[in-house]
Amino acid sequence: MTAQFYINTSPTDTLDKNITAISPIITVVPYEITSITRPVLILDYNSDYIDANYIRITWDNGMSYHYYCTVATNNGGQLIVTCERDPLMSFKDAIKNCDITVTRNAGIGAPTIYPDSKLPVYPNKKNITSIVMPETSSSFTGDGDTCYLLTCIGGEPTE
Amino acid sequence: MLPNSVFYGNPEDWLNATTKPHASDDAANKIPPYSTINGGIASGKLSVNTPLDNSICYAGIADDSPIAQLYCIDGVDYNNPLFDYSGIINFLWGYVDTTTQLTTGRQINLNDLSDTNETDKYFLVPQSQSDYPAGNVHRYFTPYVSIVPRNFVLLIYIECDTEQFNDRRASSLDDYINNTFNFSPQTHPNITSILVAPVGSNTLDNYRSFMAINNNGGIALAYNAPYDLPQLSGIFDYWANAGNVKTTARIWGAPNIYYYANYYQYVKGKGGTFNTDNGKLTYYKPYGNGEWILRCVASLGLFFAVKRTTAYTGALDDANMYCGVIDDNGLCHGDYTRGTDNRNQPQYTWTTTNDSTYDPTAPIDPNTYSNTTAFNFIGGLSSMLKRYVLDARAVESLGGDLFKIGDDIVTGAGNYVDYDNIILNNFLTNNPINAIVSLKKYPVKTIPHTGSRHPLKLGKVQIATTGFDMPYSSFMHLFKPIKVFPRFGNSFLDYAPYTTLDLYIPFCGTIQLDPNDVMGHTLDVQLLIDYTTGNCDAFVSCDNLVIETASGIIAIDIPVTGTESATVDSQLSHAILSSKSATAARKLSPITGLMKTAGAGVAGARLAGPAGAIGGAGIGLISAEQSAFSNKLSSTMADYDLQHTQAPLKMISAASPVGGWAIDFNCRLIISYPSSDVITDTRPPSFDIGALENFGKVNGYACLQTGKVSTFSGFTVGKIVLDGVPCTEEERADITRQFASGVFL
Numbered sequence: 001m002t003a004q005f006y007i008n009t010s011p012t013d014t015l016d017k018n019i020t021a022i023s024p025i026i027t028v029v030p031y032e033i034t035s036i037t038r039p040v041l042i043l044d045y046n047s048d049y050i051d052a053n054y055i056r057i058t059w060d061n062g063m064s065y066h067y068y069c070t071v072a073t074n075n076g077g078q079l080i081v082t083c084e085r086d087p088l089m090s091f092k093d094a095i096k097n098c099d100i101t102v103t104r105n106a107g108i109g110a111p112t113i114y115p116d117s118k119l120p121v122y123p124n125k126k127n128i129t130s131i132v133m134p135e136t137s138s139s140f141t142g143d144g145d146t147c148y149l150l151t152c153i154g155g156e157p158t159e
Numbered sequence: 160m161l162p163n164s165v166f167y168g169n170p171e172d173w174l175n176a177t178t179k180p181h182a183s184d185d186a187a188n189k190i191p192p193y194s195t196i197n198g199g200i201a202s203g204k205l206s207v208n209t210p211l212d213n214s215i216c217y218a219g220i221a222d223d224s225p226i227a228q229l230y231c232i233d234g235v236d237y238n239n240p241l242f243d244y245s246g247i248i249n250f251l252w253g254y255v256d257t258t259t260q261l262t263t264g265r266q267i268n269l270n271d272l273s274d275t276n277e278t279d280k281y282f283l284v285p286q287s288q289s290d291y292p293a294g295n296v297h298r299y300f301t302p303y304v305s306i307v308p309r310n311f312v313l314l315i316y317i318e319c320d321t322e323q324f325n326d327r328r329a330s331s332l333d334d335y336i337n338n339t340f341n342f343s344p345q346t347h348p349n350i351t352s353i354l355v356a357p358v359g360s361n362t363l364d365n366y367r368s369f370m371a372i373n374n375n376g377g378i379a380l381a382y383n384a385p386y387d388l389p390q391l392s393g394i395f396d397y398w399a400n401a402g403n404v405k406t407t408a409r410i411w412g413a414p415n416i417y418y419y420a421n422y423y424q425y426v427k428g429k430g431g432t433f434n435t436d437n438g439k440l441t442y443y444k445p446y447g448n449g450e451w452i453l454r455c456v457a458s459l460g461l462f463f464a465v466k467r468t469t470a471y472t473g474a475l476d477d478a479n480m481y482c483g484v485i486d487d488n489g490l491c492h493g494d495y496t497r498g499t500d501n502r503n504q505p506q507y508t509w510t511t512t513n514d515s516t517y518d519p520t521a522p523i524d525p526n527t528y529s530n531t532t533a534f535n536f537i538g539g540l541s542s543m544l545k546r547y548v549l550d551a552r553a554v555e556s557l558g559g560d561l562f563k564i565g566d567d568i569v570t571g572a573g574n575y576v577d578y579d580n581i582i583l584n585n586f587l588t589n590n591p592i593n594a595i596v597s598l599k600k601y602p603v604k605t606i607p608h609t610g611s612r613h614p615l616k617l618g619k620v621q622i623a624t625t626g627f628d629m630p631y632s633s634f635m636h637l638f639k640p641i642k643v644f645p646r647f648g649n650s651f652l653d654y655a656p657y658t659t660l661d662l663y664i665p666f667c668g669t670i671q672l673d674p675n676d677v678m679g680h681t682l683d684v685q686l687l688i689d690y691t692t693g694n695c696d697a698f699v700s701c702d703n704l705v706i707e708t709a710s711g712i713i714a715i716d717i718p719v720t721g722t723e724s725a726t727v728d729s730q731l732s733h734a735i736l737s738s739k740s741a742t743a744a745r746k747l748s749p750i751t752g753l754m755k756t757a758g759a760g761v762a763g764a765r766l767a768g769p770a771g772a773i774g775g776a777g778i779g780l781i782s783a784e785q786s787a788f789s790n791k792l793s794s795t796m797a798d799y800d801l802q803h804t805q806a807p808l809k810m811i812s813a814a815s816p817v818g819g820w821a822i823d824f825n826c827r828l829i830i831s832y833p834s835s836d837v838i839t840d841t842r843p844p845s846f847d848i849g850a851l852e853n854f855g856k857v858n859g860y861a862c863l864q865t866g867k868v869s870t871f872s873g874f875t876v877g878k879i880v881l882d883g884v885p886c887t888e889e890e891r892a893d894i895t896r897q898f899a900s901g902v903f904l
Binding site: 010011013014015016037085087088090091094095096097098099100101102103104105106107108109110111112113114115116118119120121122125126127128129130131132133134135136137139140141142145146147148149150151152153154 | 640830893898
């Protein structure tokens with residue numbers, strides 16, 4: 001059973017986290033009865049590992065997972081590492097292959113046709129403008145140069 | 160999409176589209192033969208009533224298309240039991256022979272009992288030749304599949320003959336009719352057949368040439384296709400090859416539209432005259448202007464031409480290039496487009512006919528859809544009245560002429576005693592001014608008129624004032640169309656309720672348009688003016704489809720007669736009376752209410768209110784049963800009528816033509832769009848989301864997309880299906896919850 005300590009700088013809701021190794025791959029021992037999802041490790045004191053918040057553990061069966069971790073010391077001067085598996089990072093390749101129906105996505109890059117109540121616009125505060133559609137023949141006029149139509153009885157009726 | 164290789168085999172084995180060596184091995188430029196489809200048991204057999212794919216089922220022929228109205232195969236009753244149409248599918252087909260022409264006529268044995276593979280009945284073709292590989296049961300009748308529309312133009316072709324039927328010739332229809340080739344209706348008056356020949360090329364966008372296809376083509380049609388199949392059997396021109404004229408430039412019988420006409424004016428078709436010709440059934444149909452021929456070919460849903468040069472070298476949007484219109488169901492009704500309008504047809508962008516979405520098994524929407532609205536222009540209406548177009552000076556002189564007119568004609572008659580009778584005889588009224596029906600002023604530089612300026616005639620009397628005659632017609636004024644451009648990148652902000660659109664139309668007012676309907680489309684306004692009545696109607700079109708109408712009055716009425724004044728006085732009188740009656744009823748209403756409460760059951764006296772003044776709308780009866788509210792309302796309405804019945808302003812302002820004149824005479828689309836501090840620039844065509852960029856990084860943008868998680872990036876919210884993830888149930892729920900609230904990918 002081996003492990004490697006990391007510093008994780010990504011939020012927990014990040015699938016592919018940004019982690020930096022701060023230790024070589026070392027051999028570790030599980031502390032008492034442990035589980036694969038929340039293991040507790042015990043190892044000799046090393047000040048380089050105190051700041052670790054992330055650890056990758058490779059189990060004896062060859063499976064390897066990523067864990068959030070908290071490093072503490074006991075009275076004997078050993079390090080007690082409490083871990084909790086990060087399912088996003090641990091199964092990221094499998095997750096990437098899963099089907100998803102997305103309702104919000106940053107990669108789209110701009111508002112879409114779907115109403116977005118979170119978008120910071122003011123639905124009641126409007127701007128106004130206009131587009132003119134000119135009359136093509138320019139035959140309308142408002143000045144005195146207008147025409148009259150007289151309808152009357154008489155003459156030879158027009159068809 | 161290329162043809163289904165399961166049916167058509169390896170594209171490398173497909174036939175070239177021409178006899179020339181093909182420059183490209185691009186499968187899209189080759190013709191996968193049907194012989195490959197059914198090249199033996201290994202490739203499988205067709206299923207009855209099951210089309211293969213869109214490569215050969217790119218369109219259906221609707222039952223109202225002209226080609227569906229044709230009659231039967233010559234000499235064979237279409238009810239012949241040998242014709243089993245089961246499994247026949249809709250495609251162009253032709254005999255493919257890249258080496259030689261046929262030397263003898265060939266008849267198809269429709270009853271080939273040796274067809275142990277039962278393929279004969281599917282395609283009604285023989286299978287007795289030996290010059291093709293064994294197992295190729297359809298070696299003579301290879302369907303065109305995976306047609307490349309831009310390289311497959313149908314040329315309308317005819318065969319003609321002399322009066323004696325001793326000089327059979329072929330020519331394009333255009334050459335024949337216009338006598339621009341060697342044969343004409345004068346020398347070869349018999350059209351023996353009208354057909355189409357595909358003109359194609361195997362190189363993209365190159366000159367087309369006749370395809371290496373000679374005899375025995377046809378169109379096979381789906382048994383369950385939505386048309387009357389028996390009427391289409393004429394396309395199986397199985398005996399047409401019995402003659403001795405053969406070229407490499409045609410598909411016999413496919414689509415052999417009409418056959419054995421007697422003179423070019425008459426060709427065979429349903430609805431024509433029945434006749435017999437050497438024992439064969441022959442039908443004659445007037446040639447007319449040939450429009451029906453175009454519609455027949457258009458029913459095939461491909462590009463076609465009547466001129467050779469167009470078929471050979473014309474672009475798909477050439478002015479003489481036609482394209483059959485395929486409707487939303489993938490059916491052809493015989494409609495076609497021409498020239499640049501072809502660009503709007505889906506075939507224009509098809510790589511091959513496989514791109515068609517036609518599905519013969521899909522339910523048919525029975526409606527016919529149209530994206531355009533046609534206008535009918537009314538003209539030439541008869542009238543017993545006379546209309547003159549006058550200018551301002553003529554109107555001024557008209558008044559003076561009216562004063563002089565009576566004196567002139569009475570003095571001329573020299574008889575003052577019969578003054579009244581003379582006036583009545585000349586004007587049908589005792590006052591010459593009453594011969595004027597209306598005088599309207601229009602805000603136009605000219606009113607369409609006819610003839611030259613001449614003196615007016617009132618009644619029987621000619622006066623000095625001059626003007627032009629005007630026919631009783633309507634005239635359309637046009638406005639420059641605009642495209643309603645989305646300001647927010649075609650996002651939800653460009654649509655209702657965020658964006659609102661109002662269209663101001665001169666003389667008709669402002670109408671509200673639904674941005675959901677018109678955004679991104681072309682908006683057009685046409686104003687139809689009836690100069691006789693002074694009314695106008697505006698038609699608002701979205702991509703040539705009228706979606707809104709509005710009406711108004713464009714003319715200002717100029718009061719000129721005593722009758723009009725009397726009308727105004729009458730309206731004033733009625734309005735005053737209405738007001739008084741309504742006021743009285745309002746005061747009475749509490750009393751009548753008490754009466755009803757007491758159960759008197761007596762309606763009480765009814766006070767009849769006179770009709771309202773405005774627009775002829777009556778105020779209605781005011782009865783004792785009416786509530787105080789309604790009485791108050793009636794009273795208010797009557798007061799309103801009174802206040803607004805003022806001569807001559809009322810007459811002018813009924814539809815506010817004066818107001819209409821006060822604003823500019825252009826249409827104007829008023830756009831109201833939402834405001835945002837983070838969208839820094841909404842001016843099209845660029846859409847600068849500005850500070851929204853950061854918003855999107857943190858929140859994402861609303862959408863509805865599906866796919867693999869790997870196809871998305873950045874902050875993502877959605878419902879994930881965790882299939883194949885070997886985590887615990889607790890973790891599965893945790894991952895699902897995290898994606899529901901958002902995960903950075």
